[in-house]
Amino acid sequence: MPVHNADIAAVFAEIADLLEIEDANPFRIRAYRNAARVLKDFPQDIRALLARSGGNLPKLPGIGEDLAAKIREIVATGGCALLQRLRGELPSSITDLLKIPGLGPKRVRALYHDLGVQTPAQLLRAARENRVTRLPGFGDKTQQNILQAIEAHAGGAGRFKLSVASQYAEGLIAYLRRIRGVRQVEVAGSFRRMRETVGDLDLLVAAADAGPVMQRFIQYEEVKTTLASGSTRASIVLRCGLQVDLRVVDPANYGAALLYFTGSKAHNIVLRRMAQERGLKLNEYGVFRGAKMVAGATEESVYAALDLPYIAPELREDRGEIEAAHAGRLPRLVERASLRGDLHSHTTASDGHDSLRAMALAARAAGLEYLAITEHSRRLAMTRGLDPRRLAKQCDEIDRLNAELSGITLLKGIEVDVLADGSLDLPDSALAQLDIVIAAVHSKFDLPRDRQTERILRALGNPYVTLLAHPTGRLIGERKAYDVDMLRIVREAKQRGCYLELDAQPDRLDLTDVHCQMAKQEGVLVAIDSDAHSTFDFANLRYGIGQARRGWLEAGDVLNTRPLAKLRPLLRRRAVPPRRRKA
């Protein structure tokens, strides 16, 4: 059973949970949580790394001798003696109780020791039988909140996709802006960091008088329940199940508050420590030397007080951005305005909703110079995928439209299916006439890792393939990524002169941020594509940009920031098989 980075991270996360319930040293607990986070995001396969280096792990932040030994143990045995010991002392299922809002380690321990409660179901029964209130520190209200939280949890609120949360955020922002005295409104939190899903919305308002804002907020028409409501802070749950936290601050503190509520938590902790080292204190109101505030009105002022340049929200994950900022090596992140074209789109010829002409005009209106039309191929029958004859016909239509339209150039392409054995769904003769060939996996998601990887490597070996579409095939919250060795794929792409796609559909966002970083490190360009199936879908490019920025990509790392004249040679190089390229 191969051990992946996520498996090691899961072991450390469970150890942290169990240690917390045992009331262990909080800094020891933090060390395990920190290690879990570092490993989960680590772009290279630790197991492979250990195998190559003869058991030597490179120095990772927050992982010292002891944790490195545990990583080796987990990779070698699939388990961890410490976790086994902890599970002997506490049932493993008890960590589920920690996920219930309102329950922390202290209460979970009391529930287990005094009532024998090990699972949410048992807790539900205990609360219904009125046994929870008998515990010291638990009152009627707490029992009631536990009941509600478990029932809400069963309803499966979970995390919301960024694009979905965005719809609710827009209505709320407009509502809050209309309140008298409100100067600024912004969504902070993971939403501002452009994470692919968000657990809640963190709204920040600048206003001299918080009272009216707090009052109006809990009166918002979509509020289902109010979880908390103080003088400057409140939490509500919308009817859709999305939790929204509001904080109102004075404009003088807005920057510090925005920084604080944007997070990530890990980023904030590092900043606070830096403040301490400089004899300062950083909190959500500002940077203080003693009682004197030295910064806080803007985020820039706070970073400057810590001798740092401004760090973009998408980078604030404590994945090296603070070190990079300190060394003056922050990336100049790609922006939506840098995109000159889009290399993946569909029309009514396959499963798109709009005509070739409509898509061309919409792309132009979205500020793009070129758009590749890349229908599905015949294998994907449910999308009415193209065969060579229909593909040739579409190429003729594209020629006619290109002659007619100005300000936009259509490129001839195909999103050709990669068959189970890695061969392609269309013959080379059909691919040879195109500007761009995108290879895509739409079937056989469950092949074992080696076969899935070999399949994709073989597809990249076809001399006409230029781009690998949505490389892991995941659908956020619906379908897991298929099991592939992404590093091998990235390196093969480099070798073959191919590129990887970041599909900007909010359901896909595939490549992930971590894989973007991997591609950059290996020197492989990424294409940020809408995969548009309608004229509206070009708006999704912003989510792709967000993901790319989280992956540290600069304009130069993105294929389709090139103007058409510079793009064509990059595509053409692949379109000519090496053996025919003689003088």
Add this chain to the structure above:
DNA sequence: GCCGTTTTCGGCCCGACTGTTTTCAGTCG
């Protein structure tokens, strides 16, 4: 458990809100 221009010990981020208490522990972000 990690870490080090305070270096092998003694630190380790900070404040709001709730509920159950009568001054604060627990939880959350």
